[in-house]
Amino acid sequence: MKDHLRRMKALIVKEFVQILRDPSSLMIAFVLPVILLFLYGYGVSLDAREVKLGVAVQDQGKEADHLAAAFLASPYFRAHLSRDERILEQELMAGRLRGLVVIPEDFSRQVEKGAGLGRLQVIADGSETNTANYVQNYAQGVVATWWAMRQRDHAVDKQSGPQLLTRIWFNPELESRNSLIPGALAIIMAIIGTLLTALVVAREWERGTMEALMATPVAIAELIIGKLIPYFILGMLAMLGSVAISVVLFDLPFRGSLPALLLSSGAFLLAALGQGLLISSAAKNQFIAAMVAMITGFLPAFLLSGFIFEIASMPPMVRALTHIIPARYLVTNLQTLFLVGDVWPLLLPNVFILLLLAAVLFFLTARKTVKRLR
Amino acid sequence: MPAASLVIENLTYSYGKQLPLALAEFSATIRPGIVTGLVGPDGAGKTTLIRLMTALLLPSTGSIKVFGLDTRTDASQLHQIIGYMPQKFGLYEDLSVLQNLRLYADLQNVTGTKRQQVFQRLLTFTGLEPFQGRLAGRLSGGMKQKLGLACALIRKPRLLLLDEPSVGVDPVSRRELWRMVQELVDAETAVIWSTAYLDEAELCQKVLLLDGGRLLFSGSPREMTERVAGRCFQVQGISSNRRQVLSRALQQEGVQDGIVQGQNVRIVLRDGHAQPTLEVLEAGAEARLVPVAPRFEDAYVDALGGGPGGISALAAAMAPLSGDREVTVEAVGLTKRFGDFTAINDVSFAIHRGEIFGLLGPNGAGKSTTFKMMCGLLRPSGGNGRVVGLDLQKAPGKARSRLGYMAQKFSLYGDLSARQNLEFFSGVYGLTGVRQQETVTRMIDIFGLQPHLKDSAKDLPLGFKQRLALACSVMHEPAVLFLDEPTSGVDPLTRREFWTHINGLVERGVTVLVTTHFMDEAEYCDRIGLIYRGQMIASGPPDELKAQTATEQMPDPTLEEAFIAMLQQWDAKNEEAS
Numbered sequence: 001m002k003d004h005l006r007r008m009k010a011l012i013v014k015e016f017v018q019i020l021r022d023p024s025s026l027m028i029a030f031v032l033p034v035i036l037l038f039l040y041g042y043g044v045s046l047d048a049r050e051v052k053l054g055v056a057v058q059d060q061g062k063e064a065d066h067l068a069a070a071f072l073a074s075p076y077f078r079a080h081l082s083r084d085e086r087i088l089e090q091e092l093m094a095g096r097l098r099g100l101v102v103i104p105e106d107f108s109r110q111v112e113k114g115a116g117l118g119r120l121q122v123i124a125d126g127s128e129t130n131t132a133n134y135v136q137n138y139a140q141g142v143v144a145t146w147w148a149m150r151q152r153d154h155a156v157d158k159q160s161g162p163q164l165l166t167r168i169w170f171n172p173e174l175e176s177r178n179s180l181i182p183g184a185l186a187i188i189m190a191i192i193g194t195l196l197t198a199l200v201v202a203r204e205w206e207r208g209t210m211e212a213l214m215a216t217p218v219a220i221a222e223l224i225i226g227k228l229i230p231y232f233i234l235g236m237l238a239m240l241g242s243v244a245i246s247v248v249l250f251d252l253p254f255r256g257s258l259p260a261l262l263l264s265s266g267a268f269l270l271a272a273l274g275q276g277l278l279i280s281s282a283a284k285n286q287f288i289a290a291m292v293a294m295i296t297g298f299l300p301a302f303l304l305s306g307f308i309f310e311i312a313s314m315p316p317m318v319r320a321l322t323h324i325i326p327a328r329y330l331v332t333n334l335q336t337l338f339l340v341g342d343v344w345p346l347l348l349p350n351v352f353i354l355l356l357l358a359a360v361l362f363f364l365t366a367r368k369t370v371k372r373l374r
Numbered sequence: 375m376p377a378a379s380l381v382i383e384n385l386t387y388s389y390g391k392q393l394p395l396a397l398a399e400f401s402a403t404i405r406p407g408i409v410t411g412l413v414g415p416d417g418a419g420k421t422t423l424i425r426l427m428t429a430l431l432l433p434s435t436g437s438i439k440v441f442g443l444d445t446r447t448d449a450s451q452l453h454q455i456i457g458y459m460p461q462k463f464g465l466y467e468d469l470s471v472l473q474n475l476r477l478y479a480d481l482q483n484v485t486g487t488k489r490q491q492v493f494q495r496l497l498t499f500t501g502l503e504p505f506q507g508r509l510a511g512r513l514s515g516g517m518k519q520k521l522g523l524a525c526a527l528i529r530k531p532r533l534l535l536l537d538e539p540s541v542g543v544d545p546v547s548r549r550e551l552w553r554m555v556q557e558l559v560d561a562e563t564a565v566i567w568s569t570a571y572l573d574e575a576e577l578c579q580k581v582l583l584l585d586g587g588r589l590l591f592s593g594s595p596r597e598m599t600e601r602v603a604g605r606c607f608q609v610q611g612i613s614s615n616r617r618q619v620l621s622r623a624l625q626q627e628g629v630q631d632g633i634v635q636g637q638n639v640r641i642v643l644r645d646g647h648a649q650p651t652l653e654v655l656e657a658g659a660e661a662r663l664v665p666v667a668p669r670f671e672d673a674y675v676d677a678l679g680g681g682p683g684g685i686s687a688l689a690a691a692m693a694p695l696s697g698d699r700e701v702t703v704e705a706v707g708l709t710k711r712f713g714d715f716t717a718i719n720d721v722s723f724a725i726h727r728g729e730i731f732g733l734l735g736p737n738g739a740g741k742s743t744t745f746k747m748m749c750g751l752l753r754p755s756g757g758n759g760r761v762v763g764l765d766l767q768k769a770p771g772k773a774r775s776r777l778g779y780m781a782q783k784f785s786l787y788g789d790l791s792a793r794q795n796l797e798f799f800s801g802v803y804g805l806t807g808v809r810q811q812e813t814v815t816r817m818i819d820i821f822g823l824q825p826h827l828k829d830s831a832k833d834l835p836l837g838f839k840q841r842l843a844l845a846c847s848v849m850h851e852p853a854v855l856f857l858d859e860p861t862s863g864v865d866p867l868t869r870r871e872f873w874t875h876i877n878g879l880v881e882r883g884v885t886v887l888v889t890t891h892f893m894d895e896a897e898y899c900d901r902i903g904l905i906y907r908g909q910m911i912a913s914g915p916p917d918e919l920k921a922q923t924a925t926e927q928m929p930d931p932t933l934e935e936a937f938i939a940m941l942q943q944w945d946a947k948n949e950e951a952s
Contacts, residue, residue, distance in 0.1 A: 003483050010480030014469060021468040021509070212464025212525070215428045216481040217453045371449065373430045 007218050011226025018200075019234060028196050029234050033188040040184040041177060041250040051135060053077040054088035054100040061108020063150075070146040071101065074137045090128040092125060092189045099124045099135035111150075117143070178253070181246050182334035185296070186327045188242055189265060190230030192235040193272025194279070194297030197227060197288065201280030202289035214371050224365065228273055233267045236262070246338075256337030260347055269355035272297065273324040274361025281368040301327035330356050379816075380427070381535060384436035387422055387587075396422045397587040400436070406532070407561045410576030411595075412568035414738035415865040416836040417799040418584040420462065420568040424537050427566070429457050430647040440533055454483075457531030461538050463522030467511030471502055471521055474510050475528065496524040499554065516547025534558070534565045535852045540574060552577060570774065570865060576670040577850040583677055587603065595670050602668045602676050605630075605643040612637060613658030617877045624874075626650045631672065631681040632869065634877075634898045636917040636933075637654025642672045644680070671866060671894075681870040688848065689819040689878025695853055699726045703748070703854055704884040707757030710743050717743045719908045720757065726902075727853075730876070732899035734937065740908045744859055748887065750774055761851050775803065778852035779823050780843050780860050788832030791846065792823050795831050796849070803850035837868040844875060855879065856937050857888040873898055877934040893933045904940060911944045 019025045057068050071079040079096065082088050091097045102121040110118035122139045204210040213223065244260065246252045275297055283289040302319065303309060305327035310353035311319055322328050329350040336343050385400040397419045404410050412420045412447055425431045426438055429449035435874055438445045443452045458464075462519050465474055475496070479489050497503040500520040505513065510521060519539055526534060536555070540548040552574065559565055567578060575581050575941040576595045583591040583598070591598055612619055623632050628647030633640050639657075643649060652661050675681055710718040719738045725731040731743050746752035748759045750770040759766045763772035776789045786795050796814045805813055822842040827835055831842060840861070849856065857876075861869045869892075879899070881887055888899065896916060905915040912919060923939040931939065 006483075007481050010477050012464065014473070014477050015773070016450075016620045017473060018466065018468045207467070208462035209464050211430065211460045212458065213481065215453060215456060215458035215460075216432055216452065217483060218479070218481050219450075269476070297621055372432065373425060 006220060008226055011218070011222065012229050015200075015230035017225060019230065020125070025196060025200070025234075027340070029238045030241065032191065033238050034245065036184050036188055037181065037242055037245050037250070039245075040180045048227045050078045051098045051138070052096065052294060053075060053079050053132060053135065053139070054091060054097045055079050055102065057081055057083060057100045058083035058105045059107040060087065061102050061112075061171070063108040063111040066150070067103060067107075067143070067146050070142050072137075074131050074142050075135075076144070092123070095125070097125070097129050098128070099139065101139055113302040117147070118280075161165050173229055175251060178339060179335055180307070181250060181252055181303065182338045184237050185236045185239060185242050185246070185265075185334055186268070186305060186307060186330040187301050189235055189239055189269055189330070190297050190301035190327050192238055192271050193233065193269050194276040195293040196234075197231050197273055197276030198283065198289040198293040198297075199286055200231075201227060202283055202286045203275065205280075206286060211373065214373075220369055222370055224277060224362075224369065227277060231273055231276075232266075232269055235272070236265065239269075253340055254338055255341040257342050259336075260332050260342045260344075261337055263349060263351055264300045264337065264354075267351045267358065268326055268330040269334075270358035271354050271361060274358045274365060275326070277365045278361055280367065281365055298314045300325045305329065307331045318366040324357065326354055378403040379406040379441055380566075382436070383438075385423075385426065385433050385438060386435045387419075387426060387431065388434045395434075395587050400587070402582055402589060402592055404564055404566065406564040407559060407639065409555060409559060409567050409577075409578035411575040411581040412566060412584065413570075413572070413575040413581055413674070414584035414590075415867055417586075419482070419587040422586060422587075422813045423535055423584070423672075424458075424535050424566065424568060427533070427535055428456060429453070433833045433834025438633070455532045457526035459522045459526040459531075459536050459539055459540070459805065461532075463518050463539075465510040465518060465522055466524065467829055470507050470509055473504040473511070474521060474525060478525040479528050484529045484540045485825055492528055493623070496527060499557075500524050500578050512627055514547075516550070519547060519551055520554070523551065527558065532563060534563060534857045536565070537565045538568050538570060540571060546638070548574065555918070572671050572866065574673055575674075577623055583674070583676055589839060592623040597675045598671075598677065599670050600669050602642055604644070604665070604668075606666050606668045606672050607641050607643070607663045608635065608666045609641065609652075609655060609657050610637075610662055610664050611658070611660040612639065613660050616879075617633070618883060619655050619657045620875075621684035621877065621881075622655050623650060624681070626654065631675045631826070631870070632684070633681075633739055633873075633894065635894075636897050636920065637915070640666065642668075642676055642680075645676075652872065658705045675866055675870070678867055678897060681867060683875065684875050686875040688844075689882050691816055691820060692851055692879065692882050695883030697883065698840040701725065701726065702727050702762050703887055704757075704760045705744070705748060705757070708744060708747055708754050709756035709761060710740075710747060710752065711755045718754075721903075721908075722757075722909045723910065723913065725885050725887060727885055728880055728883050729901065730880055730900045731897045732896050733887065733905055734777060734896055734902055735905035739905045741905050742858070744905065745887075748857055749777070749779055750845055775850070775905070776852055777854040777856055778847035778850070779856045779858075781858045783837065786831040786839065786843055786846065788876045789829050789830055791830060792834065793818075793827045794839075795842060796823075798831070799846035800849045805850060813849050817849060821845050836864060837871075840868060841870060844872065848879070852884070854887070855887045857890075859889055860894065861889065861890070871894070893937075896933055904937060906944060907942055912940050 052070065054073050055068050057064055066082055071077055072081070080088070085102055090095065092100050100123040101125070104119045104121070107118050107120060110116065120143065126132045159357050194300060243254065247254050259270040278294065279289055279292045279296070283292050304322045304325045306322070307327070311322050311328065314322070333347050333350050337347055380398055380403065382402045385397055385454070386395055388395050397502070402421070412423065416418055422431065426433060426445065427440065429445040429452050430834070432446055440452055445452060454653040456613055466477065469477065473494060475493055478483070479492070496680060498507065502521060505517065510518060513521065523539065539551060548571070555565060555567070561811050567574070569575055578878065581593070581595050581598065583589070584587060609623070611618060616634055616637060616639055617849040619635055620632050623639060623641050625628050628650060629641050630644045631642040649663055652663065652721060655661070670691055678738070701724045704725050705721055708718055708721045709716070710840070721744055725733065733744060735741050743752065747754045748766070750766040750773060753767070761773045762776045764776070766773050779845060787798065790798065793814070796817055797810070800810045818827065823838065827837050831839065834842065861872055863871070876886060888895070890896060899916060901913060901915050902919060903910050916933055920933060920936045923931050
């Protein structure tokens with residue numbers, strides 16, 4: 001037993017020395033996360049801000065002015081007012097505007113008469129479907145808010161019927177960054193767990209050190225644990241650093257607790273490391289290891305984790321596939337921890353599934369790795 | 375006689391059903407107390423055999439027992455008693471010398487005070503003591519090799535396995551490693567040393583000669599050399615062309631092997647065959663056949679079934695180049711400076727049509743720089759180079775179209791198939807249409823590439839790689855051939871085949887400029903230029919250079935001895951001057 005522990009310790013120490021000496025490991029563990037976070041924090045945003053919108057005010061009435069003012073005040077639009085619809089239409093065609101709101105001539109009269117909004121028109125540039133949707137939804141939102149305010153100011157209008165009041169919970173500003181960054185954290189950990197681990201083992205094969213190790217009394221379990229522990233610690237450190245950056249630099253709320261965070265990411269990291277070690281038991285050069293890790297680790301974490309693309313809107317086959325993607329469970333847990341809090345009934349089953357996936361991967365790794373060259 | 379430490383019985387190993395056996399019906403015993411050398415051409419099965427001994431591979435059939443432990447069932451006990459140094463030394467380049475030692479000590483269960491003693495002994499022994507803190511990746515090849523050996527020796531192994539420990543390491547370090555291993559061998563330790571260098575194999579007390587996975591010979595090198603005793607001769611006093619004499623000799627049925635040695639031709643006869651008559655060899659009136667002492671290499675080639683025949687199909691297919699013995703390659707005052715450093719200083723030489731000129735010198739002397747300037751790949755700081763009368767500065771493209779170039783690493787495209795490489799290079803040299811197809815087909819026939827046409831160049835056996843590289847460089851029938859260390863790392867048989875082609879081409883009027891560090895290759899050259907510290911310090915025919923350095927103590931120096939003497943003389947002279 002004493003021999004086992006000493007050999008394991010020697011391997012772990014060796015691994016840490018290598019990590020510290022080899023800039024590429026440190027880059028992957030600490031620089032890449034920062035770049036990714038900045039990318040998702042500042043670069044990528046799924047929100048439309050200050051969409052350029054034309055507002056054609058054909059009506060000279062008071063209500064029309066009020067509505068136009070509401071568009072001007074909206075943070076979602078940069079509104080350009082004009083009396084002449086045709087000028088704005090040309091701008092829209094030239095791509096300088098993304099949408100157009102037409103307030104028709106009789107708008108104020110209709111409103112004052114209590115006949116609703118009349119022929120108020122919203123035109124969106126359908127060549128960019130996402131933006132078109134935003135234009136449509138946010139324009140309706142602006143109108144609805146204005147309408148609600150007006151109703152309140154003019155006492156309750158009995159003809160207006162029931163009102164729908166929308167409240168968005170957890171991420172009230174619908175800030176996409178708040179849900180993207182937890183997803184980015186999952187990607188970062190998938191890279192460290194799977195890619196880095198597969199790479200460093202493949203490197204040992206390439207340099208012939210694995211062959212030399214295997215001819216010593218070291219046991220397979222010691223070799224596996226000797227890789228596992230250093231990269232587990234590295235992954236956890238990278239994760240904690242990234243969470244700190246997210247909270248301090250990007251003002252993300254963190255409503256969960258540290259133990260819940262450690263538990264969720266620890267369970268995920270085990271699965272990711274298991275995957276990396278399984279890859280390395282088959283791929284014995286760095287190029288193949290990197291390709292396999294990218295295709296089976298990074299891309300699924302990116303595409304199938306629900307981080308950017310909604311799992312619910314995937315075809316059933318693909319949706320079924322997402323169940324074996326570890327990143328899926330981490331994305332859910334991280335989003336919950338950041339935006340909601342410790343919802344244990346949600347977190348615990350996911351942690352359990354991650355541990356199960358990790359166990360399966362380690363079982364396969366241990367079976368596939370023997371102290372032989374082939 | 376001590377008991378055998380390693381018993382191999384009927385060992386067979388296969389890497390796959392479709393592939394030929396890597397080892398077949400292999401039986402041998404190896405005893406402790408001596409160094410057993412493992413020799414054989416590339417792909418003979420040496421590394422496979424060593425890996426089978428470490429239990430990192432398991433026999434397909436048969437068995438290996440190391441001190442009674444079966445590799446199949448007792449791998450974990452076996453790993454307690456072996457020391458193994460794989461081909462790339464198995465060192466962690468990011469770890470320091472001491473960290474590497476510590477790691478292997480921990481893994482080998484060497485602890486406590488014993489460990490300090492072992493470290494002290496190994497560090498002193500290997501001369502690495504001053505470099506304990508240095509990263510293994512920053513050590514020279516020779517020091518890496520010593521550290522690799524130290525790591526394999528941490529817990530005194532009963533079986534030490536060294537897989538080509540001296541590849542890519544300079545001769546001095548090779549000798550030191552040999553001395554260190556010799557000192558270690560005691561009555562209980564068995565050492566297995568696989569090597570591509572025949573001079574190393576010759577030092578082993580016992581050698582196992584492998585070829586194609588079979589054991590061809592087992593015994594002491596002297597016994598092996600004895601097998602060709604009385605069959606080795608030198609044709610001396612040749613007044614005709616010695617390359618043609620060699621070619622004619624090799625065509626004789628009774629001649630097993632032959633090489634050029636300066637002005638003489640060395641031949642080895644087949645067992646039981648009479649020596650060829652001098653008339654057949656057309657060596658001239660003065661020529662005589664003199665018996666010489668057999669060498670290990672003679673026995674090696676003999677055991678492997680002899681060298682190639684004397685005729686190069688490549689040269690036979692080529693039209694002879696017309697013209698007199700005019701100068702075809704010329705360097706005039708070539709100089710190359712990199713900043714303050716003068717890499718090459720005023721080097722001049724002229725090579726005539728149909729001549730082989732060799733550039734020799736230690737690593738870093740400036741051989742490659744000279745070579746690159748002659749190919750037009752590097753612009754000289756002063757002087758110029760001319761190929762077939764074309765100035766490399768003024769008409770580099772035109773000059774290059776008349777020369778063929780074969781580099782050390784066989785500049786082939788590893789991911790292209792053999793055929794695709796031929797097609798690509800023929801295209802690069804401007805061959806198109808029917809002529810291109812004919813040329814490619816001819817090369818395939820000449821070099822016997824048919825069975826490997828679809829294989830990626832990087833997966834070809836070394837010998838085929840070399841043939842393919844030569845084929846690619848001569849498809850456009852160049853008048854001048856530049857060879858940069860063309861046979862480094864290649865076994866003697868493949869090397870002979872290569873030189874048969876070169877000799878044949880030279881007879882057709884091709885001019886050859888070659889760099890090499892194999893002295894036996896230098897013997898093929900008509901003239902040699904010795905480059906040292908950026909200058910050409912001597913030039914002339916090999917025999918002339920040998921004669922210049924002959925002294926009373928050393929009346930008949932080898933080419934290597936002659937060179938060392940010249941380098942020392944030059945150093946002494948320059949120290950005086952400064």
